[in-house]
Amino acid sequence: MSLKLHRIIITKKELKKFNVGTDDHCNFCTRPDSILHTMLECDVSTSLFSSTIKWFNDVHKLNVSPSVEQILFNLTDETTSLTSIQKRRLDLLLLLMKHYLYSCKVFNKSPNIFELQTKLQLQWKIEHYSLT
Numbered sequence: 001m002s003l004k005l006h007r008i009i010i011t012k013k014e015l016k017k018f019n020v021g022t023d024d025h026c027n028f029c030t031r032p033d034s035i036l037h038t039m040l041e042c043d044v045s046t047s048l049f050s051s052t053i054k055w056f057n058d059v060h061k062l063n064v065s066p067s068v069e070q071i072l073f074n075l076t077d078e079t080t081s082l083t084s085i086q087k088r089r090l091d092l093l094l095l096l097m098k099h100y101l102y103s104c105k106v107f108n109k110s111p112n113i114f115e116l117q118t119k120l121q122l123q124w125k126i127e128h129y130s131l132t
Helices: 012-019 035-043 044-059 067-072 086-104 113-131
Strands: none
Touching: 012 113, 035 044, 035 067, 035 086, 044 086, 067 086, 086 113
């Protein structure tokens, strides 16, 4: 599978390129920022992903280990051992995790696993009630 991100998410790299920003350094680790760095290379991001997936596994008594492609593109259909509810929750987790991480970068805020967990649990409750 080809990893093509269509450059629709703006990072400090693009802001500097178009003379809107003054630097292109990641807000979390000070290495050069890009969408690939944010989602795959930044130690803060990968730590958040890892902690969140571990938490998901603990909550659901699972051992899910999404690939890079699954994380980037929400390809949870390939995870056949999950129930439909677990798949929906994993889909939501991957989507909200990326949104949360990007929001933290935009607002120059450090990610907090407990804040993300609270947001996820709220969304799971909302989804549960919307399906009933």
